[in-house]
Each structure stands twice: as C-alpha cells, then as structure tokens.
Amino acid sequence: MLDVSVAYNRYKFLGHEFLTWLWYMIDTDFEALQKADPEMDALAIGNRIVLENHRHNRDETITIRGDGAGLEEGVMALTKGAKVTEMHLLFRAGELEWRFSLKGESLSISSLKTPQTAKLESAADIEGAVLEKIYLVERVVKLVEQLYAQFAKQRFDPDWDKKTVHRIMAWIRQGPAAD
Amino acid sequence: MQLLASTLSVTRYRVQGKPAEPVMDTVRNGLKDQMIREIDNDPAQKSIGWTESARPFAPDFESAQFMFGNHLVFSLRMDKKSVPAKIVAKHVNMATAKRLADNGQSHLSKNEKRQIKDEVLHRLYTRVPATPNVYDLAWDMEAGVLWFFSNLKEANEELETLFSKSFRISLIRMFPYTEADLAAGLSDDQRDALKQSGPALFSGGGHA
Numbered sequence: 457m458l459d460v461s462v463a464y465n466r467y468k469f470l471g472h473e474f475l476t477w478l479w480y481m482i483d484t485d486f487e488a489l490q491k492a493d494p495e496m497d498a499l500a501i502g503n504r505i506v507l508e509n510h511r512h513n514r515d516e517t518i519t520i521r522g523d524g525a526g527l528e529e530g531v532m533a534l535t536k537g538a539k540v541t542e543m544h545l546l547f548r549a550g551e552l553e554w555r556f557s558l559k560g561e562s563l564s565i566s567s568l569k570t571p572q573t574a575k576l577e578s579a580a581d582i583e584g585a586v587l588e589k590i591y592l593v594e595r596v597v598k599l600v601e602q603l604y605a606q607f608a609k610q611r612f613d614p615d616w617d618k619k620t621v622h623r624i625m626a627w628i629r630q631g632p633a634a635d
Numbered sequence: 636m637q638l639l640a641s642t643l644s645v646t647r648y649r650v651q652g653k654p655a656e657p658v659m660d661t662v663r664n665g666l667k668d669q670m671i672r673e674i675d676n677d678p679a680q681k682s683i684g685w686t687e688s689a690r691p692f693a694p695d696f697e698s699a700q701f702m703f704g705n706h707l708v709f710s711l712r713m714d715k716k717s718v719p720a721k722i723v724a725k726h727v728n729m730a731t732a733k734r735l736a737d738n739g740q741s742h743l744s745k746n747e748k749r750q751i752k753d754e755v756l757h758r759l760y761t762r763v764p765a766t767p768n769v770y771d772l773a774w775d776m777e778a779g780v781l782w783f784f785s786n787l788k789e790a791n792e793e794l795e796t797l798f799s800k801s802f803r804i805s806l807i808r809m810f811p812y813t814e815a816d817l818a819a820g821l822s823d824d825q826r827d828a829l830k831q832s833g834p835a836l837f838s839g840g841g842h843a
Binding site for chain 1: 636638639641642643644645646647689700703704706708773782786807808809810811812813814815818819820821824825826828829832833834835836837838839
C-alpha cells in the first residue's frame with residue numbers, strides 16, 4: 457500500500473468527484489442512491505456547499521450557505537469546471553432525520569446532528585443512551601460508506617468516461633436544479 | 636460523554652489486526668499503561684493518554700465499564716499548558732535583572748540566558764493548570780472498525796500513535812483512497828484502475 461500521506465494528497469480528487477457525483481445523483485437518480493439505505497426517504501443538500509476550481513491556473517472557492525439558499529452560483533461554478541469539496545446533507549428515514557457535513561478530501565463527517573435520543577434520567581440510563589447513539593451514528597457512517605462504494609464501482613468501471621462522465625457533463629450543461 | 640453530545644464529528648478508521656489474547660485483558664492493560672497522567676503542579680507542558688468517557692477526570696480502568704454492545708468506548712485525553720509569550724518575556728527579563736544584580740555582572744553568556752529561560756518556563760509551567768480536551772472513540776472489535784469523534788489533525792495523529800503503542804496494532808485512516816482500496820468491494824481490475832487514476836473533467840470549463 458502507498459504511503460498514507462502520499463495517498464491522501466494524490467487521490468483527494470476522488471473525494472471531490474464523489475461529492476460532485478452525489479449532487480448529480482441526488483438531482484437525477486435518487487432511487488439508485490436508495491440502494492445505500494433502502495429505508496432512506498430523502499437525501500438533500502443542506503445549508504452549505506463548497507466548490508473549488510483549480511483549472512486554468514484558477515484558484516477559486518465558492519461557498520454557498522444559509523437555509524434555503526439557491527445553488528445558482530454553484531451551478532455556474534460547475535460549468536466553469538469546479539468540483540464540490542464539502543457538502544452539508546440532510547438524510548431522512550421514516551420519522552428520523554440526520555444532518556451532517558461531508559468533506560471530500562478526507563471523507564470525514566462533521567456537524568453531525570442525529571435524531572434526538574432519550575433524556576438521561578440516571579447513571580443507569582447511560583448504557584442504553586450510548587447504544588442508541590452508536591446505532592444513530594452508524595446509520596450515517598454506513599450511508600456514507602455505501603454511497604462511496606456505489607460511486608467507486610462506477611468510477612473504476614471501464615465505462616466511467618463513456619457513460620457516467622458524459623451524463624454528468626450533460627447534466628451540468630442543462631443546469632442542475634438550483635433550489 | 637462527548638459521544639452523547641448533540642453535534643459530533645467522526646473520523647473513521649480500520650483496525651489492522653486484533654489485540655493479543657485474552658483480548659479484554661490486553662485492552663484493559665493497554666488502557667491502564669497509557670492512562671492520562673495529571674500534570675497540574677508539574678513542569679510538564681503536555682500530557683496525552685487514555686481516559687474513561689464517563690469519568691474523564693477520574694479514570695479507573697480496573698472498575699470502568701467501557702464495553703457497550705459490540706463496541707469499546709473510551710477516550711483520548713490531551714492536556715496542554717500554554718503561557719503567553721509576553722508573560723514568559725516579562726519573567727525572563729526580571730530573572731535576568733536579578734541575576735545581573737546578584738552577581739554584579741554587566742551581561743550574561745548565551746548559556747546563562749538559556750538556563751534562565753529554562754528555569755522560568757519550569758516555574759511557570761508548574762504554576763499553570765493544564766487545559767484538558769477529551770475525545771471519545773468507539774471501537775467495534777468484531778468488525779475491526781473504529782470511529783474517533785474528532786476531525787482535528789493533531790488529535791487524530793496522537794490517537795494513531797497512542798493506539799499503536801497501547802495495543803500493538805495499527806489504525807488505517809479511511810479517506811478516498813483507502814476507502815476505495817480497502818472497503819468499497821472493488822475487483823482487482825478496479826483496484827488497479829484506482830491506482831492509475833487521475834482527475835476526471837466534468838465540464839469543458841470554457842463558459843464565462
């Protein structure tokens with residue numbers, strides 16, 4: 457295996473492609489994403505998305521934040537060759553809702569808000585609370601891992617350029633949903 | 636417990652190997668050997684070690700419950716002291732003036748200046764209390780998976796070092812390359828393609 461820090465830096469573009477692909481999939485083929493968690497009812501871009509463009513000697517970062525913010529600038533940045541580097545997501549399954557941010561280069565999860573767990577009334581409740589919280593964290597971790605596995609299988613398929621890249625390019629040309 | 640907080644950060648790891656048998660004894664001994672050492676009233680500037688998630692300031696791994704279902708839950712604690720540079724400079728200045736007056740000297744050698752600074756830092760660090768930071772982790776030994784509840788670079792690096800020192804097994808951080816190579820279920824051909832891969836272009840990039 458490659459040296460960890462070399463592999464981290466050399467392949468961080470994969471994380472950016474993954475988040476860009478995820479936006480494309482959320483916009484065009486949510487059903488396919490449900491394979492990652494069959495109980496998932498919704499996966500949506502939340503209140504923050506960051507795009508970066510390092511092409512043509514540009515060093516451009518576009519950050520869109522705020523509940524209900526439009527994604528028009530993000531769409532424009534995609535057409536110029538930017539990729540998504542960070543994304544805040546909302547994940548819903550039945551009555552349960554999670555919100556979290558995903559950073560492309562590290563696939564690390566931050567600002568994770570899980571559904572509310574039962575209130576601790578006494579020290580005896582700790583074990584139940586910990587088990588419940590671990591389950592709720594695991595739902596998000598597994599979702600991210602399954603989504604990434606889905607992306608990786610497409611990414612390293614011989615048809616990646618012919619099929620997926622062409623579809624993403626067409627999606628960007630048409631203009632993704634900007635709200 | 637940090638794990639029960641309303642907002643969390645998670646860095647994911649694979650655990651390479653299993654602790655030596657009997658596993659629970661190995662883990663408990665590793666935790667006890669590398670338990671956090673208190674450095675208040677001590678000149679040490681930094682202390683890093685394991686602690687209990689439920690009692691981070693009074694850990695006792697002999698009696699602690701750290702097994703929850705399939706997961707071991709405990710914490711990395713990092714205690715650090717800091718003294719503002721201006722306070723160090725003030726005390727070095729005062730100590731220098733006193734040394735010159737006591738010895739009737741007009742100036743100090745490089746070694747004497749260094750010695751005074753070391754003495755001042757020793758004295759100040761002994762008086763300053765350490766600021767503790769506690770980061771929980773959940774380790775599923777069956778699955779060989781560990782979640783560390785911090786994305787801070789320094790905390791993750793300290794975790795990787797302390798974990799390997801304590802349990803004689805190492806952690807592999809999961810990021811785009813390692814996740815694809817080790818966990819995405821790729822075929823050998825796909826893993827070869829991963830190694831050869833370069834960035835894809837999703838747009839001509841020529842639009843204004």
